[in-house]
Amino acid sequence: MPVGDKKVPDVVIRRLPLYLRSLESIDPAEYPIVSSEALAKMVGTSSGQVRKDLSYFGVFGKQGVGYQIVLLKGELRRILKLDQEIRIGLIGAGNLGAALVRYHQKNRVHQPLEIVALFDTDEKKIGRKIADVEIHPVECLQEKIQELKIKVMILTFPGEDAQQIVDICVENGVKSFLSFVPVPIKIPAGVKVQTADVTLELQSLAYYT
Amino acid sequence: MPVGDKKVPDVVIRRLPLYLRSLESIDPAEYPIVSSEALAKMVGTSSGQVRKDLSYFGVFGKQGVGYQIVLLKGELRRILKLDQEIRIGLIGAGNLGAALVRYHQKNRVHQPLEIVALFDTDEKKIGRKIADVEIHPVECLQEKIQELKIKVMILTFPGEDAQQIVDICVENGVKSFLSFVPVPIKIPAGVKVQTADVTLELQSLAYYT
Numbered sequence: 001m002p003v004g005d006k007k008v009p010d011v012v013i014r015r016l017p018l019y020l021r022s023l024e025s026i027d028p029a030e031y032p033i034v035s036s037e038a039l040a041k042m043v044g045t046s047s048g049q050v051r052k053d054l055s056y057f058g059v060f061g062k063q064g065v066g067y068q069i070v071l072l073k074g075e076l077r078r079i080l081k082l083d084q085e086i087r088i089g090l091i092g093a094g095n096l097g098a099a100l101v102r103y104h105q106k107n108r109v110h111q112p113l114e115i116v117a118l119f120d121t122d123e124k125k126i127g128r129k130i131a132d133v134e135i136h137p138v139e140c141l142q143e144k145i146q147e148l149k150i151k152v153m154i155l156t157f158p159g160e161d162a163q164q165i166v167d168i169c170v171e172n173g174v175k176s177f178l179s180f181v182p183v184p185i186k187i188p189a190g191v192k193v194q195t196a197d198v199t200l201e202l203q204s205l206a207y208y209t
Numbered sequence: 210m211p212v213g214d215k216k217v218p219d220v221v222i223r224r225l226p227l228y229l230r231s232l233e234s235i236d237p238a239e240y241p242i243v244s245s246e247a248l249a250k251m252v253g254t255s256s257g258q259v260r261k262d263l264s265y266f267g268v269f270g271k272q273g274v275g276y277q278i279v280l281l282k283g284e285l286r287r288i289l290k291l292d293q294e295i296r297i298g299l300i301g302a303g304n305l306g307a308a309l310v311r312y313h314q315k316n317r318v319h320q321p322l323e324i325v326a327l328f329d330t331d332e333k334k335i336g337r338k339i340a341d342v343e344i345h346p347v348e349c350l351q352e353k354i355q356e357l358k359i360k361v362m363i364l365t366f367p368g369e370d371a372q373q374i375v376d377i378c379v380e381n382g383v384k385s386f387l388s389f390v391p392v393p394i395k396i397p398a399g400v401k402v403q404t405a406d407v408t409l410e411l412q413s414l415a416y417y418t
Contacts, residue, residue, distance in 0.1 A: 017412035203226035208401035
């Protein structure tokens with residue numbers, strides 16, 4: 001929770017999991033404290049940025065010493081709401097969808113981020129499983145979101161009807177989207193879309209070539 | 210190219226492809242001009258943000274009228290260096306890598322972003338093609354980067370040896386990376402890494418639930 005009413009910039013939120021991941025690679029029994037300089041080096045940013053990012057949440061290191069690793073990990077998990085299970089759905093169980101599910105299940109070590117349902121329009125896929133997660137018909141979206149308390153939805157389908165599908169998700173309590181859909185999506189205030197469209201990413205990376 | 214010496218924030222660069230994509234969905238013969246309000250609505254931001262983003266590059270709309278669509282598209286392509294071919298490589302032709310290649314080739318319509326080579330360590334994959342792009346042994350990385358003038362590299366491999374592989378890429382002229390690798394990567398100044406790790410994305414999205 002940010003201190004006061006300051007809205008925390010999205011870029012700051014996107015760096016928090018990087019801090020957490022870096023901290024998780026340190027054995028706190030051996031190194032109980034990390035300096036902002038060391039943490040900055042691990043994630044490829046500056047020590048000033050680390051201190052500023054964490055200060056948004058009232059988290060301050062001890063001057064000249066640093067941050068207690070165990071405490072800082074706990075704080076980051078709490079801030080990111082990773083101290084509770086987050087239930088995720090995925091719409092579009094094609095090549096990309098299937099690869100993402102497999103990738104996530106393999107790499108999610110110790111994360112409470114659980115992909116609990118997949119959805120597709122292709123009848124032949126219904127009832128099949130990818131990495132132990134069942135594929136449901138897209139018609140069951142409303143029912144399954146409510147039943148499984150899905151809060152995050154990954155969108156990996158071609159894009160037709162995207163807005164209609166997103167609307168159903170939002171109406172039933174989905175709070176954030178990771179979208180690979182190649183069309184812009186409208187959402188109400190309080191809901192978040194992260195666009196992870198690979199072509200868009202590559203277009204913005206072209207700037208740096 | 211930014212006006213003066215102002216460094217353009219990464220978040221601004223990431224919005225430019227969204228503007229471009231929205232403009233490409235308009236028929237300029239029918240609608241030759243777009244207002245900052247209309248463009249903002251299409252990408253889900255504010256008109257002030259649109260004007261500010263474009264002003265970084267000395268691009269200004271006509272007060273009370275808006276932006277000439279054909280000119281603005283040209284400017285955006287020039288800024289993003291999409292007025293030339295950008296050659297892309299991908300290391301790690303597994304499930305995720307293969308899905309990304311197929312997804313990009315299907316969705317890249319009219320984009321000069323060409324995936325020209327895939328790399329893998331698995332001997333059985335060498336010489337095979339995914340969406341018409343050949344898989345080379347990772348030992349040929351240096352040679353192929355130079356021969357094919359690869360400037361952007363997508364990383365979709367498990368992560369061991371990641372730093373060593375990135376170093377080879379950088380030494381041979383790769384300027385930016387789209388990384389799905391679940392370990393932090395160090396790069397020198399002037400090189401850009403966009404982390405597209407799905408688990409990291411989901412962790413930051415948890416914040417908004």
